[in-house]
Amino acid sequence: MNLLHELSALDSSTEKMLDPASRSSEKILDPASRSSEKILDPASRSSVKVLDPASRSSVKVLDPASRSSVDSEPRLTPLGRKLARLPVDPRLARMVLAADENGCVSEVVVIAAALSIQDPRERPVEKQAAADQQHARFRDPESDFLSYLNLWRYLTEQRKELSANRFRRLCRAEFLNYLRVREWQDVAGQLRQMTKSLDITPNETPAEPARIHMALLAGLLSHIGMKPGLKDPAGKEYLGARNAKFAIFPGSALFRKQPRWVMAAELVETSRLWGRVVARIDPDWIEPVAGHLVRRTYSEPRWEKKRAAVMASERVTLLGLPIVVDRAVNYGRIDPPVARELFIRHALVQGEWQSNHKFLWRNADLLAEAEELEHKARRRDIVVDEETLFEFYDQRVGQEAVSGAHFDTWWKETRREQPELLDFDPAMLVNPEVADVSQESYPDAMRHNDIRLGLQYRFEPGTATDGVTVQVPLALLSRVSADGLPWQVPGLRDELITALIRSLPKPVRRNFVPVPDYVAAVRARLAPVEEPTLDDVAALLRELTGVVVPPDAWQLDQVPQHLRTTFQVVEEAGEPILEGKDLGALKRELASRVRESLASGSEGLTREGLTAWTFGALERSVSLRRAGQQVTAYPALVDTGASVAIRLFDSEAEQARAMWRGTRRLVLVTVPSPVKQVVRRLPNAAKLALSANPHGGVPGLLADCVDAAADTLIAEHGGPVWTADAFEALCAGVRAGLAEGTYQVLDRVRGVLVGNAEVDTALSRMTGAVFAESVADMRAQRSALVFNGFVTATGLARLSDVERYLRGIMRRLDKLPERPDRDLEWTYAVQDAQQAYAEVRGGPGDDGRVRWMIEELRISYFAQTLGTAYPISEKRVYRAIDELG
Numbered sequence: 001m002n003l004l005h006e007l008s009a010l011d012s013s014t015e016k017m018l019d020p021a022s023r024s025s026e027k028i029l030d031p032a033s034r035s036s037e038k039i040l041d042p043a044s045r046s047s048v049k050v051l052d053p054a055s056r057s058s059v060k061v062l063d064p065a066s067r068s069s070v071d072s073e074p075r076l077t078p079l080g081r082k083l084a085r086l087p088v089d090p091r092l093a094r095m096v097l098a099a100d101e102n103g104c105v106s107e108v109v110v111i112a113a114a115l116s117i118q119d120p121r122e123r124p125v126e127k128q129a130a131a132d133q134q135h136a137r138f139r140d141p142e143s144d145f146l147s148y149l150n151l152w153r154y155l156t157e158q159r160k161e162l163s164a165n166r167f168r169r170l171c172r173a174e175f176l177n178y179l180r181v182r183e184w185q186d187v188a189g190q191l192r193q194m195t196k197s198l199d200i201t202p203n204e205t206p207a208e209p210a211r212i213h214m215a216l217l218a219g220l221l222s223h224i225g226m227k228p229g230l231k232d233p234a235g236k237e238y239l240g241a242r243n244a245k246f247a248i249f250p251g252s253a254l255f256r257k258q259p260r261w262v263m264a265a266e267l268v269e270t271s272r273l274w275g276r277v278v279a280r281i282d283p284d285w286i287e288p289v290a291g292h293l294v295r296r297t298y299s300e301p302r303w304e305k306k307r308a309a310v311m312a313s314e315r316v317t318l319l320g321l322p323i324v325v326d327r328a329v330n331y332g333r334i335d336p337p338v339a340r341e342l343f344i345r346h347a348l349v350q351g352e353w354q355s356n357h358k359f360l361w362r363n364a365d366l367l368a369e370a371e372e373l374e375h376k377a378r379r380r381d382i383v384v385d386e387e388t389l390f391e392f393y394d395q396r397v398g399q400e401a402v403s404g405a406h407f408d409t410w411w412k413e414t415r416r417e418q419p420e421l422l423d424f425d426p427a428m429l430v431n432p433e434v435a436d437v438s439q440e441s442y443p444d445a446m447r448h449n450d451i452r453l454g455l456q457y458r459f460e461p462g463t464a465t466d467g468v469t470v471q472v473p474l475a476l477l478s479r480v481s482a483d484g485l486p487w488q489v490p491g492l493r494d495e496l497i498t499a500l501i502r503s504l505p506k507p508v509r510r511n512f513v514p515v516p517d518y519v520a521a522v523r524a525r526l527a528p529v530e531e532p533t534l535d536d537v538a539a540l541l542r543e544l545t546g547v548v549v550p551p552d553a554w555q556l557d558q559v560p561q562h563l564r565t566t567f568q569v570v571e572e573a574g575e576p577i578l579e580g581k582d583l584g585a586l587k588r589e590l591a592s593r594v595r596e597s598l599a600s601g602s603e604g605l606t607r608e609g610l611t612a613w614t615f616g617a618l619e620r621s622v623s624l625r626r627a628g629q630q631v632t633a634y635p636a637l638v639d640t641g642a643s644v645a646i647r648l649f650d651s652e653a654e655q656a657r658a659m660w661r662g663t664r665r666l667v668l669v670t671v672p673s674p675v676k677q678v679v680r681r682l683p684n685a686a687k688l689a690l691s692a693n694p695h696g697g698v699p700g701l702l703a704d705c706v707d708a709a710a711d712t713l714i715a716e717h718g719g720p721v722w723t724a725d726a727f728e729a730l731c732a733g734v735r736a737g738l739a740e741g742t743y744q745v746l747d748r749v750r751g752v753l754v755g756n757a758e759v760d761t762a763l764s765r766m767t768g769a770v771f772a773e774s775v776a777d778m779r780a781q782r783s784a785l786v787f788n789g790f791v792t793a794t795g796l797a798r799l800s801d802v803e804r805y806l807r808g809i810m811r812r813l814d815k816l817p818e819r820p821d822r823d824l825e826w827t828y829a830v831q832d833a834q835q836a837y838a839e840v841r842g843g844p845g846d847d848g849r850v851r852w853m854i855e856e857l858r859i860s861y862f863a864q865t866l867g868t869a870y871p872i873s874e875k876r877v878y879r880a881i882d883e884l885g
Helices: 003-011 020-024 078-084 090-102 105-115 125-138 144-161 164-173 178-197 209-217 283-293 336-349 358-377 386-394 404-414 474-479 490-503 506-512 515-526 534-545 583-589 591-599 652-670 675-681 684-691 698-716 724-765 769-785 790-794 796-815 820-838 849-862 874-884
Strands: 224-226 238-240 245-248 261-269 273-280 295-304 309-318 321-330 445-448 451-458 467-473 566-570 576-580 607-610 622-626 629-639 644-649
Touching (some): 090 178, 090 209, 105 178, 209 261, 209 283, 224 321, 283 309, 283 321, 295 336, 336 386, 336 404, 358 451, 474 629, 490 506, 490 534, 506 534, 576 583, 644 652, 652 698, 684 724, 698 724, 698 790, 724 769, 769 820, 790 796, 796 849, 820 849, 820 874, 849 874
Parallel strands (some): 245 273
Antiparallel strands (some): 224 261, 238 245, 309 321, 566 576, 622 629
């Protein structure tokens, strides 16, 4: 029987302390009158165990050394001997001994003496209010135990100042029982004497309330209560030891406050179970005081990467009362085998550990290589499972390695003699029955346009990047084309060709049955071709069957995601920038960054703020080293407004576009402006017509016309130049003809602006819901023809065509009310062509010809009487679009 059981056994039926009447006769005996050997009868108390919570060790009353045999005579521990020499209620004796450890002997002796007698405070039925008023002076708001101390101090002061008779009268007047007060003083005095014999020294300075209550708690562990919830306004019940439920007695100072945790001196059952003499306690006090009386359970053992240890949730209860819930504790001290297993599985097998052990890096590299085979072959049965890896480590790692720190200690010694003990053998990582995945079928890189591109394999069905990813360095992006690359690595080409044939419309597809046979035949003939195209496959199918596969018959959107190559643009260091299936879209989105990449580290090749040709000859191309490979960059003059710059481009097409504009700007910065001379020649009617422009004013329009005139003159002199001498000659030619050229441009522009104003007026008059779509289409067409900068963008040669297209809009408006349905049909046809062109516009080879073909198509539909510049039809337009795609 432990101390808690012994103490609570004093009255198990009511869970209360000794009845006050019986306690009045339980006087403290003079130790000299008793033999310490007779305090405990070994025969009658052979099963008694006294606990020493403060020491946190499992101290038993019986000396462990004496229990080597069952027949050994039990002996008391030091704590048991001290308890035996304090012949009071063992609860009170335990409080006094705990007070010595907490430095509050003086206070606890007084409280223990008070608890051993009947309460000296009286409350006569006929004078309850008066008694309560008198006793309220001593009340402590947080602890009824401290109320005893307050009363004691008051009585001590009064006893010093008053005679015996006056003190007796004082007690009577203040509803204090004089005899009980004297008894209290006597018991306290005897307890003090006994503590001296136990070498317990009373404290001279007042103790902190927390220390006092921790000492009291040592004797009241079975009288602890906690609120089941944060609030319990209805019953105000506390959950106590062994699931007992009690409430704070109404006379307590804490009755209204209802703290979360309390301890009571006694539990008295009347109409219900009441806790008397109550104090608020901190639940953190309980575990150190209760020692091994608490019960600990553990749940949810788990690996925590930051701590590099296996942790578990600890629950601590005292007689069924939870005093600690979900505390994280190191599980290695509790269940080492389980902790070791979790450490191996998470830290070593799954890699959830930040460690610098080199064997982990080597093993991770080998495992990554093995997993790469699964991604390449698109199978999940190549790499061995985690259980195999666990068994490998389990057979080698020491039993003491239950955490990162323990492993470090073990490995520090072990690796001296066996440095490769924990290194994987590559053969153990791959299932032996799996067929070989060859490097030829699934290479790690490929050559394309004389550059080396890395390949990544991802077996992640359902994701956008499932399949093969081609890694393209940013600086090399312009050198990569979609031709050939979408045809996958050799190991996936059979599957790709199968998917392509199955994507064909049924009337075409039925010519290639059985599909596997044709796939094998095509594949065999494609073997020598490093980068086959759709045209190659179509040609081979025609060779085998005589059936022509139209280019638009391939339904590429039906090809499985993993067979469509992903392009990933990366920094020089390998960091991903952007990825997607559409290489053209990636190029357009990253065009500016490609130029920045080329310019980086090429300061000697680029310049800014140039207003004269002072830089010698401009190279047509330069060779740079980017991403470990030779890259060709193309310098060009760039128009920056009031000056020009020299910048690098990644393609000759971009160089040509930039060089033309840059040359024009540098020429116009060099030669005098012709604007004043031209304006003087314009008649007033022309000036009025020119004022209605989209440029925000005549100066903007004039600048646009000067640029267009300069373009015409530069073209007449052979286009952009690359040396200082050629530039000087070009400037001379432009200077001579710029004024006249600008005047000619203005003359053409005047007709365009007059036609634009007429169209604007006519469109505003065409109302009605039936015409809405057609009118909206005409407004969009007009905005695409006449805009701020349209003169230079259109060029002198096409300004007359623009004027004709505007007249075509007027003819269309005249006929629109007659057949709005037919107009709408033609509108949709034109818009479909525009949409098809938008998908390839701005790409390689796009010189703007298709844009003007669509304008001619409009003339053929809506204004046939004006005539087209050349034969035109939908078929011709789409053929031109296909050539760009």
